[in-house]
Amino acid sequence: MISNTHIASAFDRDLETIQGLIMKMGGMVEEAIENASTALLDSDLDLANATRRGDKAIDALELRVNEEAARLIALRQPIATDLRTVLSVFRISAALERVGDYAKNIAKRTEILQELHPVEGGTASLKRMSKAVQTMLKDALDAYIQRDSALAYDVRARDEEVDQMYNGLFREYLTHMMENPRNITACMHLHFMAKNIERMGDLVTGIAEQVIYLVDGVLPDEDRTKADITSTTRGGTVK
Amino acid sequence: MISNTHIASAFDRDLETIQGLIMKMGGMVEEAIENASTALLDSDLDLANATRRGDKAIDALELRVNEEAARLIALRQPIATDLRTVLSVFRISAALERVGDYAKNIAKRTEILQELHPVEGGTASLKRMSKAVQTMLKDALDAYIQRDSALAYDVRARDEEVDQMYNGLFREYLTHMMENPRNITACMHLHFMAKNIERMGDLVTGIAEQVIYLVDGVLPDEDRTKADITSTTRGGTVK
Numbered sequence: 001m002i003s004n005t006h007i008a009s010a011f012d013r014d015l016e017t018i019q020g021l022i023m024k025m026g027g028m029v030e031e032a033i034e035n036a037s038t039a040l041l042d043s044d045l046d047l048a049n050a051t052r053r054g055d056k057a058i059d060a061l062e063l064r065v066n067e068e069a070a071r072l073i074a075l076r077q078p079i080a081t082d083l084r085t086v087l088s089v090f091r092i093s094a095a096l097e098r099v100g101d102y103a104k105n106i107a108k109r110t111e112i113l114q115e116l117h118p119v120e121g122g123t124a125s126l127k128r129m130s131k132a133v134q135t136m137l138k139d140a141l142d143a144y145i146q147r148d149s150a151l152a153y154d155v156r157a158r159d160e161e162v163d164q165m166y167n168g169l170f171r172e173y174l175t176h177m178m179e180n181p182r183n184i185t186a187c188m189h190l191h192f193m194a195k196n197i198e199r200m201g202d203l204v205t206g207i208a209e210q211v212i213y214l215v216d217g218v219l220p221d222e223d224r225t226k227a228d229i230t231s232t233t234r235g236g237t238v239k
Numbered sequence: 240m241i242s243n244t245h246i247a248s249a250f251d252r253d254l255e256t257i258q259g260l261i262m263k264m265g266g267m268v269e270e271a272i273e274n275a276s277t278a279l280l281d282s283d284l285d286l287a288n289a290t291r292r293g294d295k296a297i298d299a300l301e302l303r304v305n306e307e308a309a310r311l312i313a314l315r316q317p318i319a320t321d322l323r324t325v326l327s328v329f330r331i332s333a334a335l336e337r338v339g340d341y342a343k344n345i346a347k348r349t350e351i352l353q354e355l356h357p358v359e360g361g362t363a364s365l366k367r368m369s370k371a372v373q374t375m376l377k378d379a380l381d382a383y384i385q386r387d388s389a390l391a392y393d394v395r396a397r398d399e400e401v402d403q404m405y406n407g408l409f410r411e412y413l414t415h416m417m418e419n420p421r422n423i424t425a426c427m428h429l430h431f432m433a434k435n436i437e438r439m440g441d442l443v444t445g446i447a448e449q450v451i452y453l454v455d456g457v458l459p460d461e462d463r464t465k466a467d468i469t470s471t472t473r474g475g476t477v478k
Contacts, residue, residue, distance in 0.1 A: 070326060074318040083313050090329060174427065178420045185413060191427070192434070 011076045018068050018089055019145060022096070025061045026141040029096050030134055032058065032103035033200065037130035040110045040193070041123050051107035058100040065093040088210045092144065095203040095210075099137070102196040102203075106130075109189045116186040119176055126193055129165040132158065133200045140207045144214075152211035155204065156220065162201035169194040250315045257307050257328055258384065261335070264300045265380040268335050269373055271297065271342035272439070276369035279349045279432070280362050290346035297339040304332040327449045331383065334442040334449075338376065341435040341442075345369075348428045355425040358415055365432055368404040371397065372439045379446045388454035394447040395459065401440035408433040 032051055039047035069089040072078070078086055136155050143151035173187040173194070213219050271290055278287035308328040311317070317325055375394050382390035412426040412433070452458050 070322060073312060074322050077316040079313040083309060087309055087329070090326070091333075094330075094333070170427075174424060177416065177423050181417045181420065184416050184423070188409075188413065188430070195431070 011072070011078060011082060014068075014072045014076065015082075015085065018065060018072065018086075021061065021065045021068065022089065022092055023141060023145065025058060025065060025093060025096050026137065028054070028058050028061065029100045029103070030137055032100050033130055033134045033137070036103040036106040036110070037127045037134075039107060040113075041127045043110075043114060045111055045114065048107040048110040052104050055100050055104040059097060062093045062097040066090060069093075085214060088214055091210050092207050095207050099200045099203050102200050105196055106193050109193055113186060113189055116189070117182045119173075119183050119186045119190060122173075122176070122186070122190045125165065125169055125172070126190065126197065129162060129169070129194065129197050132162050132165070133197055133204060136162070136201065136204045137207075140204050140211065143208060143211045147211070147215050149212050149215035152208040152215070153220075155208040156212075159201045159205040162198060166194050166198040250311070250317060250321060253307075253311045253315065254321075254324065257304060257311065257325075260300065260304045260307065261328065261331055262380060262384065264297060264304060264332060264335050265376065267293070267297050267300065268339045268342070269376055271339050272369055272373045272376070275342040275345040275349070276366045276373075278346060279352075280366045282349075282353060284350060284353065287346040287349040291343050294339050294343040298336060301332045301336040305329060308332075324453060327453055330449050331446050334446050338439045338442050341439050344435055345432050348432055352425060352428055355428070356421045358412075358422050358425045358429060361412075361415070361425070361429045364404065364408055364411070365429065365436065368401060368408070368433065368436050371401050371404065372436055372443060375401070375440065375443045376446075379443050379450065382447060382450045383453075386450070386454050388451050391447040391450035391454070392459075395444050395451075398440045398444040401437060405433050405437040 032054060035047055035051045035054075038044065039051060066089075069086050073083070073086055076082075136158055139151055140155045142148070143155060170191070173191050176183045177187045209220055271293060274286055274290045274293075277283065278290060305328075308325050311325055312322070315321075375397055378390055379394045381387070382394060409430070412430050415422045416426045448458055
């Protein structure tokens with residue numbers, strides 16, 4: 001058995017710095033979600049464009065977080081719980097980076113939608129769904145910093161509501177498409193936006209599960225993504 | 240500066256074991272892609288169901304790979320290149336796990352498609368696209384084991400062809416939907432399958448980029464995903 005050679009206070013100080021960077025990254029991703037959905041709702045192309053451009057800073061921060069975490073491992077050589085804590089940094093930063101990518105993709109599609117036949121009421125539900133995910137992310141990050149597994153379990157439970165919103169939108173857009181073929185292209189883009197938000201919810205749930213793993217030492221059973229039932233139903237209730 | 244305390248041969252032996260597990264995992268994921276697309280093409284529900292069930296073994300192997308890699312870090316305390324090599328294990332296993340998830344999702348949607356109005360010629364192009372990604376994955380894993388960055392760059396370049404196949408399918412399915420509303424629900428599922436395969440290509444490209452990073456010490460410029468132009472075009476050429 002190799003002895004634990006790191007100096008606890010130095011390790012903790014370095015870890016706090018990294019966690020600070022993760023919180024900064026998380027704040028940028030929350031803002032990207034907010035801006036992407038606001039740009040969509042208000043047809044604000046400047047905001048959509050700013051959201052797209054802003055993703056580069058998120059990507060750069062992920063690289064920096066990963067470099068700092070690798071440096072921490074090399075310098076302090078943590079084992080056991082400390083090692084698990086540092087390794088979770090890579091997973092959380094990767095999840096945040098991907099949530100940022102989805103926000104960027106929503107902003108891109110917002111720009112396209114402006115040129116298409118408008119779909120009535122197509123964006124308000126997306127904004128609500130997006131807001132739910134944004135709040136989940138905020139709470140998941142709070143749970144991370146406070147090592148609060150109860151809050152993390154709560155975030156995880158709320159992902160089901162997001163999945164249900166997605167299932168509702170899936171049917172709603174199918175109905176619009178069937179009622180009027182001029183809606184088809186716009187609804188395809190709205191559909192992908194809804195799917196992007198649903199995937200964001202899964203990624204935020206993954207962050208919450210990392211918190212649960214850090215605090216309780218076990219990962220919850222993997223059954224959280226099955227509430228997207230659109231891949232297992234015929235959508236047969238639409239007209 | 241902390242000295243490099245690990246015994247090289249022990250580290251290398253442990254790393255080889257982990258790389259063996261990654262190759263095993265990669266083989267299972269290749270098979271999942273093959274089976275998911277064959278099940279789709281042949282409407283083979285038994286094979287689709289087996290593909291869905293097989294994903295559990297892939298997930299379990301990812302957990303084992305990550306545990307072994309964390310154990311290697313704790314025991315051998317690698318730094319510099321060795322640390323980078325072990326950390327890439329987490330990224331590669333995570334990418335493989337997600338490719339497996341997409342194969343599972345294709346298998347799920349195959350089961351749904353059986354109950355829907357069939358779309359002429361809808362699946363043959365998906366099979367071709369899927370085959371291209373499967374070959375990319377095989378080559379990315381070969382590039383990983385042989386530390387062959389030229390092959391990794393080749394894999395990365397081929398992702399553009401996959402993106403172009405996806406763009407073509409996006410337009411093809413829109414056309415089918417506009418021509419006949421009875422195609423809409425089936426085409427939505429085919430569409431998501433195409434998107435799943437396109438995302439698989441991105442993930443395999445990510446594995447190739449990890450190989451480039453391991454061998455050359457730098458990540459290639461991030462410009463590989465922009466060839467999916469459907470989120471930046473109106474799809475206006477469809478009738």
